[in-house]
Amino acid sequence: xxxxxxxxxxxxxxxxxxxxxxxxxxxxxxxxxxxxxxxxxxxxxxxxxxxxxxxxxxxxxxxxxxxxxxxxxxxxxxxxxxxxxxxxxxxxxxxxxxxxxxxxxxxxxxxxxxxxxxxxxxxxxxxxxxxxxxxxxxxxxxxxxxxxxxxxxxxxxxxxxxxxxxxxxxxxxx
Amino acid sequence: xxxxxxxxxxxxxxxxxxxxxxxxxxxxxxxxxxxxxxxxxxxxxxxxxxxxxxxxxxxxxxxxxxxxxxxxxxxxxxxxxxxxxxxxxxxxxxxxxxxxxxxxxxxxxxxxxxxxxxxxxxxxxxxxxxxxxxxxxxxxxxxxxxxxxxxxxxxxxxxxxxxxxxxxxxxxxxx
Numbered sequence: 098x099x100x101x102x103x104x105x106x107x108x109x110x111x112x113x114x115x116x117x118x119x120x121x122x123x124x125x126x127x128x129x130x131x132x133x134x135x136x137x138x139x140x141x142x143x144x145x146x147x148x149x150x151x152x153x154x155x156x157x158x159x160x161x162x163x164x165x166x167x168x169x170x171x172x173x174x175x176x177x178x179x180x181x182x183x184x185x186x187x188x189x190x191x192x193x194x195x196x197x198x199x200x201x202x203x204x205x206x207x208x209x210x211x212x213x214x215x216x217x218x219x220x221x222x223x224x225x226x227x228x229x230x231x232x233x234x235x236x237x238x239x240x241x242x243x244x245x246x247x248x249x250x251x252x253x254x255x256x257x258x259x260x261x262x263x264x265x266x267x268x269x270x271x
Numbered sequence: 272x273x274x275x276x277x278x279x280x281x282x283x284x285x286x287x288x289x290x291x292x293x294x295x296x297x298x299x300x301x302x303x304x305x306x307x308x309x310x311x312x313x314x315x316x317x318x319x320x321x322x323x324x325x326x327x328x329x330x331x332x333x334x335x336x337x338x339x340x341x342x343x344x345x346x347x348x349x350x351x352x353x354x355x356x357x358x359x360x361x362x363x364x365x366x367x368x369x370x371x372x373x374x375x376x377x378x379x380x381x382x383x384x385x386x387x388x389x390x391x392x393x394x395x396x397x398x399x400x401x402x403x404x405x406x407x408x409x410x411x412x413x414x415x416x417x418x419x420x421x422x423x424x425x426x427x428x429x430x431x432x433x434x435x436x437x438x439x440x441x442x443x444x445x446x
């Protein structure tokens with residue numbers, strides 16, 4: 098019996114506004130989400146990805162992170178209450194669409210009705226052709242409902258670019 | 272041969288101060304522990320002690336700790352009685368939030384090498400106020416060549432609350 102199983106992979110053959118994972122089974126202990134993403138945002142070399150669980154767009158999400166993109170500074174970021182949790186890092190069209198940011202997200206307690214859903218992620222992003230960014234983040238959804246679906250949208254862009262890929266895995270505990 | 276194997280999964284049915292797993296088989300290449308922890312102490316975050324084989328000597332660790340927009344600390348400690356373990360959410364954080372971590376212990380059964388540990392730990396909260404959330408990355412070393420057959424995570428204050436969980440995986444490489 099495999100402990101880690103592939104649930105679904107989405108590879109975009111064309112630019113796409115929204116990616117949805119639905120009908121997520123409750124039979125795993127953890128979900129793991131891996132992605133390689135770029136958006137059509139032209140305002141900067143990077144973008145983020147909004148994630149909403151079970152269609153909830155209320156101010157029920159928080160996030161905190163720390164990382165670095167230069168040799169002189171470390172940054173930290175956090176929001177206590179917002180309508181989505183950001184997933185990082187997407188590259189953006191300003192990079193001519195040839196660069197894709199990547200991230201690995203672990204979603205804990207997604208099916209446990211006694212705990213809020215919490216995620217942690219590590220990512221690397223290309224933010225302008227020459228520079229990369231490395232960071233680690235956490236986020237939570239203030240709900241004990243079992244996660245059965247989640248939706249991903251670009252934070253600033255309108256579409257994910259062709260060639261972006263999202264893979265969802267389930268990890269069992271028995 | 273399966274790559275990931277569940278050695279133990281414990282979800283607490285009541286409070287406890289310790290999660291421990293002994294008699295860990297030596298047949299895997301690496302160990303991975305995923306934790307989801309909360310304590311009943313009236314704090315935002317509570318440290319734990321991570322030890323192996325009931326040993327109280329030979330540990331060292333280095334961490335990077337972020338608890339605010341401009342609050343970063345690093346620290347190195349040697350000749351310790353334990354490795355600083357993953358922090359738990361305290362009772363002062365948002366209800367039902369549990370701190371999470373993934374701990375990797377490579378080559379845990381190799382009797383030629385000291386044992387190294389690395390983990391990333393997050394205490395998430397619905398506030399950005401300094402010291403009310405935490406991002407902790409730790410590198411640890413147990414200067415002992417014994418194969419690890421026991422892991423213990425003990426809270427430094429309060430009790431782990433019901434539903435705190437600990438899952439231990441054995442990871443196989445290619446045969």
